[in-house]
Amino acid sequence: MHLKNIMNLFLLILAITLVSACGNSTSEPKYESVTTTSYKIEYIPLTTAAEGKTTYKLRLTNKTTGATVAGKTITLAPTMTMIPSTSHSTPYDALSSNGDGTYSGTIYFVMASIAADGSSMGTWNLEFTVDGETVTFHPNVAMAMGSIIKLKGVNDKIGSMLGSTSRTYQVFNDGIVGSNAKFFITAVDDSAMMTFPAVSVGTTLHNQMNTAVPVTDMTVDVSNDKATWTALSDNGSGRWSKSGLAPLAAGSHLYVRLTVNGEQKTTDGAAVGASNAYGDFTIVGM
Ligand SMILES: [Cu+2]
Numbered sequence: 190m191h192l193k194n195i196m197n198l199f200l201l202i203l204a205i206t207l208v209s210a211c212g213n214s215t216s217e218p219k220y221e222s223v224t225t226t227s228y229k230i231e232y233i234p235l236t237t238a239a240e241g242k243t244t245y246k247l248r249l250t251n252k253t254t255g256a257t258v259a260g261k262t263i264t265l266a267p268t269m270t271m272i273p274s275t276s277h278s279t280p281y282d283a284l285s286s287n288g289d290g291t292y293s294g295t296i297y298f299v300m301a302s303i304a305a306d307g308s309s310m311g312t313w314n315l316e317f318t319v320d321g322e323t324v325t326f327h328p329n330v331a332m333a334m335g336s337i338i339k340l341k342g343v344n345d346k347i348g349s350m351l352g353s354t355s356r357t358y359q360v361f362n363d364g365i366v367g368s369n370a371k372f373f374i375t376a377v378d379d380s381a382m383m384t385f386p387a388v389s390v391g392t393t394l395h396n397q398m399n400t401a402v403p404v405t406d407m408t409v410d411v412s413n414d415k416a417t418w419t420a421l422s423d424n425g426s427g428r429w430s431k432s433g434l435a436p437l438a439a440g441s442h443l444y445v446r447l448t449v450n451g452e453q454k455t456t457d458g459a460a461v462g463a464s465n466a467y468g469d470f471t472i473v474g475m
Pocket residue numbers: 269271277300311
């Protein structure tokens with residue numbers, strides 16, 4: 190055989206190998222998994238873990254038999270270990286059993302773990318417990334535009350190492366599509382940033398003296414021009430929504446104004462002024 194023919198044969202074999210490798214990729218991908226005494230637990234991302242709303246599933250199987258295990262209660266305790274030393278939590282929804290051994294969950298990350306330049310800002314620890322057995326996953330959480338707005342209380346404070354600090358409210362993009370806006374709104378409620386209750390009328394917050402502060406009056410307004418404002422409906426449990434808005438095209442802005450118990454929240458915790466009176470979601474194309 191000529192050298193050229195040998196080369197051609199080699200390329201042909203290489204091509205066949207690549208095609209068959211691609212053919213195999215239709216089988217289910219391997220997910221990150223951890224085993225406990227009784228179970229194998231797989232973490233199945235449904236969206237790329239990122240600042241803001243992130244959805245995922247867990248799959249629970251019997252470690253010995255490989256059978257799927259449905260109907261269990263799996264609890265979550267998320268914490269971010271910050272560089273250098275502090276730590277905090279983030280809001281999340283309870284996991285629900287899908288009946289087939291998978292469990293669906295949503296985490297609303299208040300912070301990315303990877304900076305825009307790729308450097309690490311800390312580590313997220315997603316600690317799941319089932320039947321007293323605990324596993325921890327550490328997904329990298331990317332930055333994401335248009336995923337979260339943070340607004341601060343002015344006289345609305347929580348405790349801190351310095352005595353008190355402005356309470357931060359998180360307005361999460363829970364679905365801004367077409368002419369519909371859905372938000373999930375939470376607030377920090379303790380000095381260690383470990384509790385993030387969902388905020389609606391009826392929620393009880395706590396001030397810097399740990400005195401209960403019931404939310405008796407709350408409005409969430411949106412605008413695309415900062416002139417005409419439309420109020421969202423309070424669906425309870427921190428879920429706010431409005432349909433029939435002016436079309437929310439990619440690249441446009443949706444301004445958000447938040448008032449709780451008569452106090453309008455601001456981007457910096459200072460009194461309402463010309464530039465700090467509202468948050469701004471930049472609409473990202475889907
Ligand atoms: Cu953090």
